[in-house]
Amino acid sequence: MTQKNSFIKFDKDGNKTHDYKSLADSITTLPTLRSNIVDLVQSTENTYQTDIPIFVNNVRKDQSLVAQILKVARASKYARLIQVDTISDAIQVLGVERLRNIALKQSFLGNFLKPNPYKHGFDWKAFWKHANAVGVISSIIAKRMGKSDHERFYTAGLLHDMGKMGAFCLDENKMLKVSSTARTQSRSFIQTEKELGTPRHDLLGEAIGESWDLPEYLIMVCRYHHTYFRGERMPDQSCSEKREQLNEYIDVVILANCWAKKLKQGYSGHSCIEEPESIILKNLNLPESMLEEIIPTIIAELNEGSFLDDLFEAA
Ligand SMILES: [Fe+2]
Ligand SMILES: [Fe+2]
Known part of the structure; x- marks a missing residue:
């Protein structure tokens, strides 16, 4: 690196x-901010105006992101009442904002967090936690x-x-x-x-x-x-x-x-x-x-x- x-x-x-x-x-x-992720983030920046079909299309462009989202949605406590097979199902279970956060985490920090979050002597998991906290508080x-x-x-x-x-x-x-x-x-x-x-x-x-x-x-x-x-x-x-x-x-x-x-x-x-x-x-x-x-x-x-x-x- x-x-x-x-x-x-x-x-x-x-x-x-x-x-x-x-x-x-x-x-x-x-890890470059892939253009589909940029589109995805921009389409969810104003929750009231999120265009769901565009959002779903953007997510679908990235197969590893689709797999990641479905796994998280299926494992979540919100998934008891609904079978989660598609990105639209995952939106119902997790909501657009949470899906956006998963996409950002995968895009920005995936390479730093996996396989070892303490890569080369820096705690990237704690770094993610700081960055995410600043986002949430903002x-x-x-x-x-x-x-x-x-x-x-x-x-x-x-x-x-x-x-x-x-x-x-x-x-x-x-x-x-x-x-x-x-x-x-x-x-x-x-x-x-x-x-x-x-x-x-x-x-x-x-x-x-x-x-x-x-x-x-x-x-x-x-x-x-x-x-x-x-x-x-x-x-x-x-x-x-x-x-x-x-x-x-x-x-x-x-x-x-x-x-x-x-x-x-x-x-x-x-x-x-x-x-x-x-x-x-x-x-x-x-x-x-x-x-x-x-x-x-x-x-x-x-x-x-x-x-x-x-x-x-x-x-
Ligand atoms: Fe700084
Ligand atoms: Fe900071």
């Missing part, structure tokens, strides 16, 4: 920097804010750290060194990347998102989820309405990332909480008591999800 490319370039002041576009393009081992916050597109917030939360997967594929030893240095010296992952001069996972995530042609909001969340001040984001975005929309995705994911760590949900390569929670709450016009209010919902949704995760692993 290791590719040792340097891809160094120089900025206008003559300082050495990483060429993120070339780095992203050089990653051939990262979508709960978005629902509280009255957002109809809360499913997009889930996707944004799930994918915010995908640059770390890219960094691992580029040079696993370097990525593991960042992780162990961050852990032993109680520093954040991004701060350690900067100190060690390794590629930054926020910039790499942005470059991967661009090379995969992901929607802009996902690219911006990857790029700015460690940029806490709105004034330091998106210098080229001139439309203020668009800027506000994108800032909401970014802020919600920053908050969810912070809360997932506070609630000890999974592990993303470091344990340091650095997000300035009160600034983000103010940006989003949310009360300081918000986390306390939504903890029961978060725990309930994560528990239900982990039940499905167990089935996924057993399948």
Whole structure:
């Protein structure tokens, strides 16, 4: 899985920097987001508008995904009353959102989680747990804010750290060194990347998102989820309405990332909480008591999800 490319370039002041576009393009081992999965995710981003026939068609394009979904659906406690033979049956048993989550897990993390979740010294199962928790919490916050597109917030939360997967594929030893240095010296992952001069996972995530042609909001969340001040984001975005929309995705994911760590949900390569929670709450016009209010919902949704995760692993 290791590719040792340097891809160094120089900025206008003559300082050495990483060429993120070339780095992203050089990653051939990262499980690519197959186009049917992109379609599938996009067709379920707004639950109220999911076109079931299109969704079923997208799932059917991937035979291993069909097999995985049927196994999980048949094994689930919801399958007692109905025989599950088709993807439409599985939708009745599990619902579109759960099927979407299975597809995302298979697409993004399948290669990392199987056969060994502790591949090469990094706990990818705990990483999935962190990413999924950030997705779940992002979508709960978005629902509280009255957002109809809360499913997009889930996707944004799930994918915010995908640059770390890219960094691992580029040079696993370097990525593991960042992780162990961050852990032993109680520093954040991004701060350690900067100190060690390794590629930054926020910039790499942005470059991967661009090379995969992901929607802009996902690219911006990857790029700015460690940029806490709105004034330091998106210098080229001139439309203020668009800027506000994108800032909401970014802020919600920053908050969810912070809360997932506070609630000890999974592990993303470091344990340091650095997000300035009160600034983000103010940006989003949310009360300081918000986390306390939504903890029961978060725990309930994560528990239900982990039940499905167990089935996924057993399948
Ligand atoms: Fe991050
Ligand atoms: Fe994270």
